[in-house]
Amino acid sequence: MRRESIDVLVVGAGAAGLMASVHAGRAAGPDARIVAVDGARKVGMKILVAGGGRCNVTHHEVLPEDYAGSSRNAIRKVLRAYPVEAVVDFFAAEGVRLKREETGKLFPTTDRARTVLDALLNAVSSAGVELRHPIRIESIERRDDGFHVTGPGFAANAGRVVLCTGGKALPKSGSDGMGLEIVRSLGHSVTEAVHPALVPLILAEADPIRELGGIATPVRLSVRGESGRNIAEYTAPMLCTHFGISGPVVLDASRHLLSARAAGDQAEAFVRWLPEEDREGFERTMIGAPSGMTCQSMLKGRLPDRLLRALLHVSGVEPTDRVRGLTRERRRALLDVLFDHPLVVVGDRGYTFAEATAGGVPLSEIRLDSMESRVVPGLHLAGEICDVDGRVGGFNFQWAWASGWVAGRAVAATVGATA
Ligand SMILES: Cc1cc2nc3c(=O)[nH]c(=O)nc-3n(C[C@H](O)[C@H](O)[C@H](O)COP(=O)(O)OP(=O)(O)OC[C@H]3O[C@@H](n4cnc5c(N)ncnc54)[C@H](O)[C@@H]3O)c2cc1C
The missing domain is CATH 1.10.8.50 (Helicase, Ruva Protein; domain 3)
Structure with missing residues (x-):
């Protein structure tokens, strides 16, 4: 099969991957070739089922103390880069107004998760990013000429890869832990314990x-x-x-x-x-x-x-x-x-009933201003694949939005853009 050439390949189009795609596409401009792939037949399933189908997008106050996993300081740095107000503004600009409930959780005023997913998919498309699925990536190799990324029916040579494959929670959504195998094969470590969280x-x-x-x-x-x-x-x-x-x-x-x-x-x-x-x-x-x-x-x-x-x-x-x-x-x-x-x-x-995964790639192996790997230059990581998990209340999505934003802007800068 012919190996296609891509500037930035986003692997995994869940919350983090979609956010990374939007901002990579917007900041990089029309000349960059940015592609997002996802292994699932139905993209965004986790967003659709979140918050009982209403999608608890974020929380009105998000602190590092609301998370476990990597060090609080490291988590803080990423959260600060794209705070709750930025998320609220982003969704408002995409036509999704959020309302705050008594618990501090923020939901779309429509009470429908579909509104959130549709807004993200539209934003990805308007940003000039091509979203393809189902394409399940099975291997990523670092070569002199970039990353060789392969899966059934797919072979690409990518300048940069943003890995947003999530953890292992709700495996039927497509998040089955394959990404953790891939980062290990690239030389990253994954925390010794990886287990269900919010279960x-x-x-x-x-x-x-x-x-x-x-x-x-x-x-x-x-x-x-x-x-x-x-x-x-x-x-x-x-x-x-x-x-x-x-x-x-x-x-x-x-x-x-x-x-x-x-x-x-x-x-x-x-x-x-x-x-x-x-x-x-x-x-x-x-x-x-x-x-x-x-x-x-x-x-x-x-x-x-x-x-x-x-x-x-x-x-x-x-x-x-x-x-x-x-x-x-x-x-x-x-x-x-x-x-x-x-x-x-x-x-x-178990993972079938868990809402998140504890464990993943330690933030100590990631540059927090770009979410670029310290182990594999050119590889960026965002979302639940990282060793960060939040409590119930919108904190896990907030991590996905923030880390996705940081990764997206950073990769755009490498393809000669305005980020
Ligand atoms: C039932 C449920 C309800 C939840 N409710 C909320 C909530 O209301 N608020 C909140 O903040 N959090 C909630 N969460 C947690 C939140 O959904 C996750 O933390 C968040 O979706 C993580 O985003 P992500 O993009 O990192 O990973 P994911 O959303 O898991 O996305 C990863 C994507 O990568 C794809 N993928 C995986 N491996 C490959 C591969 N090898 N090749 C190609 N694609 C691949 C998957 O198909 C998937 O689409 C909930 C989770 C569950 C399970």
């Missing part, structure tokens, strides 16, 4: 929480290491399911639990079912409860009924037991369950 957790089969499918309630969820050290703590709704637990608080905490375990620390998760109350104050309330008050009536309204009954059962207290009649041991047992309930997490739901 529902599986509890032991006998755990009563598995009987509470459908119940959602706000909790504080803490992840503690074997030594008792607090690793992470989040307060948000938790959803009980037939396999264990899900919901924003679980997704956020899962990343930290799994990375501690991957590093050999048998970390555990603990729930505080009454996130707004403190244990000492609640114990005082129990001691001073009216003499006829039962344990069930004390907790009624504070917790969903089915959950309340299950928690009383776990702590060995009958719903009809009088609060004042509890022995000190029973009272403490109930307080332990309400304020520090250990969960027996036996696994996670």
Whole structure:
């Protein structure tokens, strides 16, 4: 097959690849040959399913502390280059107005992810970038005359490559980790641990929480290491399911639990079912409860009924037991369950149900003002392929937009442009 010649090849047209393509095309001008390829039959599937089909594009306040993976300083540098306001302006100029919800998350006013994807695809096309799919890249080799990039039915010689192949989350979208194999083959390192982030957790089969499918309630969820050290703590709704637990608080905490375990620390998760109350104050309330008050009536309204009954059962207290009649041991047992309930997490739901990937190419191997590899000159990386993952709330897209923008502008400058 004839090897075509391309100035800049963007591999992967997800959030990062589309953003990189738009800005590479705009800044490079019409003379540059810029092509974006994606292995998926349906481009942008992850954008379409994001935020329950509404696409949580970003968050009104994005800080390095909202991320895990590479060093906070390194993450900050990239985020600063293309902040939230720039993203809001970019989408506004493409006809997509964003609205801020109470949680700080930004969604399109249409509440339709399709609006976001269409705007990006139009912007790519107007920027003069040719988007082709399905073209799955299987190998990239650095040669004297540029990068030889190959896949079934595709062979190109590219001056620069922007690798935006994502991580491994939602493999049916096309993000199956192939990009990580490719960067390894080029001499990059990938973090020792690569695992699902933002993923529902599986509890032991006998755990009563598995009987509470459908119940959602706000909790504080803490992840503690074997030594008792607090690793992470989040307060948000938790959803009980037939396999264990899900919901924003679980997704956020899962990343930290799994990375501690991957590093050999048998970390555990603990729930505080009454996130707004403190244990000492609640114990005082129990001691001073009216003499006829039962344990069930004390907790009624504070917790969903089915959950309340299950928690009383776990702590060995009958719903009809009088609060004042509890022995000190029973009272403490109930307080332990309400304020520090250990969960027996036996696994996670894997990449199929994960919203992000923890691990990837360390930012220490990337020049942050251009996202160009320090290991392979001419190769740029952006998005989730990097060792950066954010919490729930639009932070992962913000990373993809920012790193994609930096990479896109930088490659444009190398093909004689105005960037
Ligand atoms: C269900 C779900 C909901 C989410 N909701 C949100 C949300 O609301 N807000 C938020 O901020 N984040 C959300 N995320 C996370 C967010 O979608 C990702 O962090 C973000 O899409 C990463 O962008 P990316 O471009 O780096 O990678 P991806 O979006 O994964 O794109 C990578 C692209 O590369 C292509 N590709 C991979 N390998 C090859 C290859 N060898 N050759 C050619 N092409 C290849 C893939 O087909 C894919 O299109 C969600 C994720 C999931 C799974």
